Amino acid sequence: MDNIPRQPPARSVFNGMVGVGALLVFDGKGGVTRHEPSATAPAVPLRGFKLIVGNSKSPEFKVWLREELGAFNADLLTAPSTRARCTVMEDKALVMLRVARPGAAPDDVGRQLLTLWIEKGRVIIATELNILDFLGLPRWEQSHHAPVSPADLVARLGLRAADRLEPLIEMLGDGLDEIEEALILKNHTKAQDNLEHLRRTLINFRRLVWPQRDVLNTLEIEDLSFFTAKDRLRLREASARSARMGDELQALSERAVLVHEQMIDDRAEQMNRIMLVLAAVTVVFMPLTLITGALGMNVSGIPFADHDSAFWLVSLGLVGLAFGIIWWMRGRHWL
Structure with missing residues (x-):
């Protein structure tokens, strides 16, 4: 029984996480249509584009990438990376984003790589993330509010990534509030341990947020022929969202520094009080010791x-x- 191969979940197959991926055609007016990737290539509307989504670890999808983009570009799409970045080659762009995994905790974000190949009329996404559920494909199909351009799609990806990070940043703020409360209650040992952990977490979050903002800024200012003024505005909005999160992280970092300085001041004050008591005892007993010694x-x-x-x-x-x-x-x- 253990040798029987297990069938992949139907949802994973439907969303392109198994096999050669999933193919969607956007009409540029808010509509989206799903097609079978193995079928005849569908016609793309004049103002629309098509999206191909696949699992970066799927052998079938890797083979298809090599046939479509060549070995070098296919390896760029599927190679693991630790930082978000944007690279423009002629009239094409390679974009790498990092997204927090679902249900992540602030101290264990579990970032997932999201790599996009963007060209006129086509976007290819290689990722282990269930990207169609991440973007909310069912809502697009029901509301007729799908992306109208490749830049719009990238902007929505940036916004969805920010949506996952914002609750985690709020949790970091709540954690800092608890540390300040512990200081008020004079629980310095617990506050010190929690503050060190929080500051390390803030550093990791800044490494995630700031490169994301730079990617969107770079894509906005690059001279890609198929980007319109509206596309650049959408990218600017998504970049501003990431910048606001970065500013909030910076504010939390500054608060953490102030809390750390407050801890140092409290310890210095406590040490001064101890030294004052010891000095007072010395002043009181020094003449008494002299008299008793003489007698x-x-x-x-x-x-x-x-x-x-x-x-x-x-x-x-x-x-x-x-x-x-x-x-x-x-x-x-x-x-």
Whole structure:
């Protein structure tokens, strides 16, 4: 029974995650039609474009990429990458985006690579992400509100990626609020550990958000012949969304620095209070130690040496002297 090959989920097959991928044709007016990739190549409307989506790990899809784009460009689409970037070659663009996986936590984003080949009338996406569900294909089909151009598609991808990140950034802000509350409650040990973890997470998020913004900015300013003024405006909007998230991350980083400085100040203040107590004890007991040391010398002629109540008299005198020193120090506002 274990040797029987398992059939892939129907949803994965439908969305192009298995085999040669999925083929969609956009009419440029908000409509979208799905076609079988193995069928005859469908006609693309004059103002429309077609989208081919496939799994970057699928052997069938890799073979198709090599036939369509050549070995070099196919390898660029399927090779793993750690950063988002945009490369323009003649009148074509290679765009790499990184998207947080579904249900990710702030400390475990699990970024997924999304690589696009953009040219006039055609967009190819190679990714392990279920891109059609990610973009919301069923809603497009029902509302007739699909992308009208390749740039519009890229802008929507950027916006959907931002949608996944925004709740995580809000969680980071809530975590920073909890750290500040722990500081107010003087729980410094817990606050210090949480703050270090939060600052590392913020660094990882900035590495994810800022390159995304640069990719959209680069694609907007590049001189691609099939990009219209409206396309560039859509890309600018998506870039601005990423920039706003970057600014929010920067603000959280600055708050984290201020919280860290507050921790240092609190510790310095605590140390100053401890040193003040130790100094006050030293000032009080130093003259007492001098007097008791002098009276304890093993020589003749010590005052009150033969008096029966000498110990108690000296003790009372020392206590009175100690209270006098404390009163004098409080009068000078040292305590």
